[in-house]
Amino acid sequence: MAVRVGVLGATGAVGQRLIQLLEPHPDFDIAALTASDSSAGKTYRQAAKWRVDSPIPNDIGEMTVTATEPGEVPDDIDLLFSSLPSSIGAEVEPAFCEAGYVVSSNSSNSRMAEDVPLVIPEINADHLDLLEVQRDERGWDGALVKNPNCSTITFVPTLAAIAEYGLEKVHVSTLQAVSGAGYDGVSSMEIIDNAIPYIGSEEDKLETESRKLLGEFDGAELSHNEMAVSASCNRIPTIDGHLENVWVETEDELTPADAAEAMRAFPSLDLRSSPEPLIHVFDEPDRPQPRMDRTVGDGMAIAAGGLQETPFGLQYNCLAHNTIRGAAGASVLNGELLLENGYL
Amino acid sequence: MAVRVGVLGATGAVGQRLIQLLEPHPDFDIAALTASDSSAGKTYRQAAKWRVDSPIPNDIGEMTVTATEPGEVPDDIDLLFSSLPSSIGAEVEPAFCEAGYVVSSNSSNSRMAEDVPLVIPEINADHLDLLEVQRDERGWDGALVKNPNCSTITFVPTLAAIAEYGLEKVHVSTLQAVSGAGYDGVSSMEIIDNAIPYIGSEEDKLETESRKLLGEFDGAELSHNEMAVSASCNRIPTIDGHLENVWVETEDELTPADAAEAMRAFPSLDLRSSPEPLIHVFDEPDRPQPRMDRTVGDGMAIAAGGLQETPFGLQYNCLAHNTIRGAAGASVLNGELLLENGYL
Amino acid sequence: MAVRVGVLGATGAVGQRLIQLLEPHPDFDIAALTASDSSAGKTYRQAAKWRVDSPIPNDIGEMTVTATEPGEVPDDIDLLFSSLPSSIGAEVEPAFCEAGYVVSSNSSNSRMAEDVPLVIPEINADHLDLLEVQRDERGWDGALVKNPNCSTITFVPTLAAIAEYGLEKVHVSTLQAVSGAGYDGVSSMEIIDNAIPYIGSEEDKLETESRKLLGEFDGAELSHNEMAVSASCNRIPTIDGHLENVWVETEDELTPADAAEAMRAFPSLDLRSSPEPLIHVFDEPDRPQPRMDRTVGDGMAIAAGGLQETPFGLQYNCLAHNTIRGAAGASVLNGELLLENGYL
Amino acid sequence: MAVRVGVLGATGAVGQRLIQLLEPHPDFDIAALTASDSSAGKTYRQAAKWRVDSPIPNDIGEMTVTATEPGEVPDDIDLLFSSLPSSIGAEVEPAFCEAGYVVSSNSSNSRMAEDVPLVIPEINADHLDLLEVQRDERGWDGALVKNPNCSTITFVPTLAAIAEYGLEKVHVSTLQAVSGAGYDGVSSMEIIDNAIPYIGSEEDKLETESRKLLGEFDGAELSHNEMAVSASCNRIPTIDGHLENVWVETEDELTPADAAEAMRAFPSLDLRSSPEPLIHVFDEPDRPQPRMDRTVGDGMAIAAGGLQETPFGLQYNCLAHNTIRGAAGASVLNGELLLENGYL
Numbered sequence A, B, C, D: 001m002a003v004r005v006g007v008l009g010a011t012g013a014v015g016q017r018l019i020q021l022l023e024p025h026p027d028f029d030i031a032a033l034t035a036s037d038s039s040a041g042k043t044y045r046q047a048a049k050w051r052v053d054s055p056i057p058n059d060i061g062e063m064t065v066t067a068t069e070p071g072e073v074p075d076d077i078d079l080l081f082s083s084l085p086s087s088i089g090a091e092v093e094p095a096f097c098e099a100g101y102v103v104s105s106n107s108s109n110s111r112m113a114e115d116v117p118l119v120i121p122e123i124n125a126d127h128l129d130l131l132e133v134q135r136d137e138r139g140w141d142g143a144l145v146k147n148p149n150c151s152t153i154t155f156v157p158t159l160a161a162i163a164e165y166g167l168e169k170v171h172v173s174t175l176q177a178v179s180g181a182g183y184d185g186v187s188s189m190e191i192i193d194n195a196i197p198y199i200g201s202e203e204d205k206l207e208t209e210s211r212k213l214l215g216e217f218d219g220a221e222l223s224h225n226e227m228a229v230s231a232s233c234n235r236i237p238t239i240d241g242h243l244e245n246v247w248v249e250t251e252d253e254l255t256p257a258d259a260a261e262a263m264r265a266f267p268s269l270d271l272r273s274s275p276e277p278l279i280h281v282f283d284e285p286d287r288p289q290p291r292m293d294r295t296v297g298d299g300m301a302i303a304a305g306g307l308q309e310t311p312f313g314l315q316y317n318c319l320a321h322n323t324i325r326g327a328a329g330a331s332v333l334n335g336e337l338l339l340e341n342g343y344l
Helices: A013-022 A058-062 A086-098 A121-138 A150-161 A202-213 A256-265 A324-340 B013-022 B058-062 B086-098 B121-138 B150-161 B202-213 B256-265 B324-340 C013-022 C058-062 C086-098 C121-138 C150-161 C202-213 C256-265 C324-340 D013-022 D086-098 D121-138 D150-161 D202-213 D256-265 D324-340
Strands: A003-008 A028-035 A079-082 A102-105 A143-146 A167-176 A228-235 A242-250 A279-281 A302-310 A313-320 B003-008 B028-035 B079-082 B102-105 B143-146 B167-176 B228-235 B242-250 B279-281 B302-310 B313-320 C003-008 C028-035 C079-082 C102-105 C143-146 C167-176 C228-235 C242-250 C279-281 C302-310 C313-320 D003-008 D028-035 D079-082 D102-105 D143-146 D167-176 D228-235 D242-250 D279-281 D302-310 D313-320
Touching: A003 A013, A003 A086, A013 A028, A013 A324, A079 A086, A079 A324, A086 A102, A086 A121, A086 A143, A102 A324, A121 A143, A121 A150, A121 A202, A121 A324, A143 A324, A150 A167, A150 A202, A150 A242, A150 A256, A150 A279, A150 A302, A150 A313, A150 A324, A167 A202, A167 B167, A202 A228, A228 B242, A228 B313, A242 B228, A256 A279, A256 A302, A256 A313, A313 B228, B003 B013, B003 B086, B013 B028, B013 B324, B079 B086, B079 B324, B086 B102, B086 B121, B086 B143, B102 B324, B121 B143, B121 B150, B121 B202, B121 B324, B143 B324, B150 B167, B150 B202, B150 B242, B150 B256, B150 B279, B150 B302, B150 B313, B150 B324, B167 B202, B202 B228, B256 B279, B256 B302, B256 B313, C003 C013, C003 C086, C013 C028, C013 C324, C079 C086, C079 C324, C086 C102, C086 C121, C086 C143, C102 C324, C121 C143, C121 C150, C121 C202, C121 C324, C143 C324, C150 C167, C150 C202, C150 C242, C150 C256, C150 C279, C150 C302, C150 C313, C150 C324, C167 C202, C167 D167, C202 C228, C228 D242, C228 D313, C242 D228, C256 C279, C256 C302, C256 C313, C313 D228, D003 D013, D003 D086, D013 D028, D013 D324, D079 D086, D079 D324, D086 D102, D086 D121, D086 D143, D102 D324, D121 D143, D121 D150, D121 D202, D121 D324, D143 D324, D150 D167, D150 D202, D150 D242, D150 D256, D150 D279, D150 D302, D150 D313, D150 D324, D167 D202, D202 D228, D256 D279, D256 D302, D256 D313
Parallel strands: A003 A028, A003 A079, A079 A102, A102 A143, A167 A228, A279 A302, B003 B028, B003 B079, B079 B102, B102 B143, B167 B228, B279 B302, C003 C028, C003 C079, C079 C102, C102 C143, C167 C228, C279 C302, D003 D028, D003 D079, D079 D102, D102 D143, D167 D228, D279 D302
Antiparallel strands: A167 A242, A242 A313, A302 A313, B167 B242, B242 B313, B302 B313, C167 C242, C242 C313, C302 C313, D167 D242, D242 D313, D302 D313
16 A cells, blocks of 8 residues: 655655656655645645646646645655755754654755764665664654755765775766756856856765765764765756766775776665666766766666776766756655655 | 968868957968868868858958968968867978978877977976977977867966975866867767766876976976876867866965965966966856856956865866867967067 | 568667667567668667667667668568668669668658658548559559658648648748757757757748648649748757747638647547647647657657737647657658558 | 946846946946845945856946935936836836936836837937927926837847838747846756747737837827737747847838848948947858857847748848847947937
């Protein structure tokens, strides 16, 4: 029997992707949609400026949007997917957890909190048990799980695949798609025939979230990975798909061939939205490319390529679909992990 | 009195920019235009698929294009600007030099040859005297001077400005405009809504040319700079302007503030096409941007910004107009240096 | 049992779409791939610069490409799909027909020939019987069927839907995607931040092909429709999807509401690639849009919208996926019609 | 001596262009800048998100922005340029006129009012004397002059040039740049790899403003031109430059050659910002193009091309820079006309 779920912040860019992914999902039934107060009471069709490349599912279009407050969401919903703006998420997500809801959130608030698991299931599913600590400390019946930022998700799986060589230094330059900023995040006048070498707070997310994701959880406390990471983030005129140039220096010698082999062999999971393989490694030096490769593994795989030796260790490029694997799909996958691990 | 000059490979993208820059130039008079055999005999207007954003100067449009061979170019021409494809340049440029012409070339062949000066006047004008060695060794009456690759020119001036701190390691990621590949170099289907993390041979150019440019010439031999450079090159959907993310580790401690100061203070030259200042440093963290800043200093300045400290030294971004400062303007400037130093 | 088919010109943009559509097709088995002499002997993977957004099917990648000559294609192939450049198609398509092959061609040559059926199955399937005339006149065992130009296919179905009102005058302005010109047809320097108000020979195709398609076939001769059409064609920076602004003046009064109803009610066919409905009419005034709506009906439907009254009759916009419904899909559909009508 | 002028709505897209054009203007001195209340009190540098491709003039950057109210603007200012949003303009422009200011406005409100001159100086400078009627009726010391919408300005001069042939029917399809919608008017997610066949209220502007502009003023009343116009408007991914496909049916026979001749011969004015010639007619069939030709005549000329005969009269394409000739430059030019005609 399908779990009844809700979407907090359902009208935004990630909210729309969530609906696109959840509507045909056999384990989840969309039973609530929330948005800002100005949308409450409207049908979803009226409230959302739908811009995903498939039509609004008919029954979803006719659902009534409610305000984003615990009292407005039915009690019999077990799981909430949140794609709220960070400041709003920081306010209302704890309220939902306190009211007993389990929240799988893409919102950037609280990702680095000590008792909040930040999870990419194929990478660090064991961190999910931080929820026991969280419930103890906060006295919640519900629970709060986060997925990382889209640009973090893109490169962390490739690092995980070679982590056994001892990660020391990572330089990463990102070429990020406009959808990462939401529908109205980047105006066309800003980005056509242009690139912007700055995305507010983004570099810090890659640098800190990656170390938390690759850290060790001993059942009580989470220690972060000790590698040093420096990121430089750029916005470019692509719709979807974040491309990243990565340099990694490792403790043990690591050839491009061994790295490619490790990435190809890195295991995926048996969850419904986990792709097989997790990391698709291209032999062609000019791949991956956003428009060509962002839908590898239905947008849930990581694409990598261009592995080469440099004076500073291994260099390669990686790519992920930022609103699927990097946001909505990441939250759905965490929902599947919560279900499998008995948290629902 | 103006020097009579010719343009080798006048119909290509860089050739057109050369004409745009040379036509109003008070020191140079365009007296010959060459192209492939199939264009020879046509007027320039017929031969060139003109795509620069100002009309073909009228008198230039009516000039007759000749084949690219020494016998086809008038004897009384002193200086040739070459924007030939590399393989053709490798063949015919030496023939022109042997025939007594001085050639200021943007073509990538021979840039790393020991007796060929690779020059950015504001950075290493003293390397020009390698021409004495060149003439000795090759027995030429003419001479061959090269400017570096467009992506090299973009970041080397910023390194020169902080070289006194002791350059050790440089990581650079490039976001390069399509014009760098010539008119038909990048098809629209390849690049709209996309990025390509690979440009053939480009990374090697940044890594080797930068070390030659920042090397020392003792009057007889040129020793390359000992810094290590690793580049990762990307093509993005911008028309003009290469943007680069740079990390530099230096021997001496270097703060972002000191680096900005050093860049701002770095001297330009008194040559006609040298901008003042050479490096324009932005305080806004989201600058420089290709469409906004590629014409700083009439396209001859370097724009820099986003200076920050990282675990791996200084990080910043820089930008230059790839077909002006990075190609045609670089060759013109080398022509001005040749004139000032009495080589014409 | 599946029909064995071949693709002439398999490495080009439309050839790749043909493979993408034919490979999973239950009625057709790809048994031959041809390309230019320089590709002959290579595997398809080596020969094609694959740029469609799904990987090369594995077995296709390993097939050997042959030259585009009757002697090079196996005899037991019944049907050939042709996406050859027009001048080459004009030469070799008749040779294949003479050798007994049935050819469903997207190539623009011979579309207006009196004895060559130009067919959009949902519009004028009855024209297919022109093949009897063709075989009589040319003495062919094979047969040659054409689909129209991509920009013609986009607006003709909407005209067919309202034809009963008496078509008199049609003005049409097109905003065409770059893929319509093939992979290297439009360079990025030509089209980024730009539009080109001219596509060679395109306007004539819309004006003449539309009249042939909407003409009457009496079993012996085809008379063209008498409406007058004037087209103005533009290339814009979109990857796929031709958008068209249409004004139609009709003999009988035609309201926007009646036109929308007629388009919605226009019947599709029971062929495998025919969409249901054929014409998707949007109520939102700002639709259809290329990126949002080009995949309606898996890229085989026509999208229409913005119907309004003007001083000059009805005005509306329509859209079709130019390399699916407008090219490869159109040829496949004609192949299905040939199969259903016993021509294979 | 230069006239002291102010800019109402100085921080917006057109406001920035106004400053770019007015700052070096010998006849005008910028003495006041207004914006929304939230910007009042800030320096212009702080208040404006400057995105024009030349730096903020230094003295302008340091000016203090005031609220957009008569009491906030110095009395000794003679002329105000207004680029206010339409609804705000409708409210405050009359207040400024009543307070004695002469306003040259690009704001769309009141353009069709009977006593408000809608002027393109080279086309209908004589309409300016409607100001006498306006002052009589409204009892204003000031005055209100409007320039038309950007897409109207693009095609009206070409119609004016052939008006003597008797304009009857005009169909026009527009391909409009994103800057026409203001900085945040079109999000990048809406327009990259896309086109939008709808711009709210735009079609009506082309249809009605064109008839007013080409109407006759008899000293007391203005009668509109009787031609019928139907427009279909599209937004495409270009930064600047509106391209339009036009069909014109005329009473007298008009060949493409005669039309080209009439456009080339159409007189410009002696005003400082009027280009010479007003209409630049291209012989190349693929011109004008936005990126290549939007700066013809420093962005103040109209470019035309592709003239051809059709079943429905003359067809051609035209282009103008929408934020220069189509907005800021149009207002400045009207300011010059007001000065020359003694209204300041």
